[in-house]
């Protein structure tokens with residue numbers, strides 16, 4: 242970042258708003274892995290969750306706060322005493338902590354959801370900021386649904402919460418209703434009209450219901466916002482939030498337009514994108530800006546010719562600047578434990594114990610027997626389900642045999658280890674994967690509904706590992722299981738069992754914006 246430029250703070254809310262996308266729930270260990278990757282990317286603030294939602298959310302925020310040293314860790318709290326004290330408690334281990342408290346200010350939310358008068362909303366906002374300041378001097382306040390709030394009232398609330406000690410004022414377009422020029426004007430007006438606006442950083446948080454989250458965020462930056470709230474791959478409630486990678490690369494690429502820049506290490510973008518899509522099972526569309534598989538692919542002959550003569554004829558960014566790299570063979574069958582450990586360290590993958598390292602190394606050896614060239618992506622997949630460690634694994638696959646033949650009904654025979662007992666299972670199915678899932682269900686009877694099944698090739702080549710995501714739902718709880726193997730039926734069985742194991746661990750949780758805590 243050039244020294245003459247102001248800093249644009251990047252506030253990532255993948256672990257909080259991102260996780261509010263139906264189906265994107267993450268375990269504590271998955272959140273820690275994502276938080277570590279965000280820290281390596283030099284994200285300024287990581288919103289780790291909503292601690293009052295459930296004991297699991299509390300533990301996740303605490304775990305992130307305990308391991309992250311270089312980014313500020315933030316916790317969300319409604320403008321309620323119990324929320325703020327839970328947030329403060331969860332953030333205790335953080336090297337740098339922020340509490341983000343919010344209350345709705347639009348007429349429709351105040352009348353219909355909160356059933357409170359504007360004066361009562363203002364008083365509660367002020368009390369909450371004062372309470373949050375008892376835990377940290379880094380307090381963010383959001384007038385929820387600001388995009389549909391009355392400007393005069395917003396100005397009153399913002400002035401009062403800055404006086405009460407809020408250091409960041411975040412203006413959310415909660416329902417994705419705004420249009421870029423209008424939202425930019427709102428930010429400009431607020432900064433101009435609120436008398437103490439110079440004592441806070443103005444931030445924006447845009448939802449993508451009209452596909453305008455990134456445009457609204459960038460328009461706000463041009464009008465004085467110096468923090469943007471965003472998520473990896475644009476994950477988030479309903480149509481999602483502004484995509485971090487699009488905001489950061491727009492600002493970086495168009496330094497002729499923007500008066501500010503981020504301090505992000507953009508070469509980490511792809512790694513974060515893959516990690517989040519792998520964990521949540523929300524795959525990235527091929528034509529998605531920056532991180533889609535086609536974002537830097539030049540299919541048309543004219544384009545290829547131009548790019549070969551001069552890259553800038555058709556490319557405004559370099560693929561390697563956002564972390565795209567050609568698949569590189571990194572390890573093979575003869576690589577030893579030290580080479581394995583070193584490469585994993587270079588990929589920022591750490592093991593909680595020697596046992597975990599040994600287990601993963603032995604899985605690496607099994608993989609190297611089946612697949613001669615091992616890429617970084619293969620190594621990352623090896624640890625994709627590390628969050629469910631051996632002692633949490635109630636269901637394990639011991640062996641699997643599938644028969645699939647033209648004109649015959651596919652059949653799966655397997656042995657499962659269920660809580661230490663070996664159990665045989667067998668079933669027919671529409672295909673080998675269906676037969677494997679039916680065989681598991683014939684002995685587990687989980688009463689879950691399969692919501693999503695997806696397979697992605699991790700690298701190119703027919704010997705590539707297939708990475709499978711299985712999403713299961715039971716009584717409103719949703720979990721994602723992952724599995725990877727060169728044999729996709731095996732990968733599918735691993736993913737299904739991984740999801741069942743997670744279902745046993747997951748806890749019911751509340752939603753911050755629907756008043757159901």
Ligand code: KIV
Nearest residue numbers: 343383385386413415
């Ligand atoms: O969209 C929204 O308004 C939010 C707030 C909690 C900031 O996510």
Ligand code: ZN
Nearest residue numbers: 258415446478
């Ligand atoms: Zn939101």
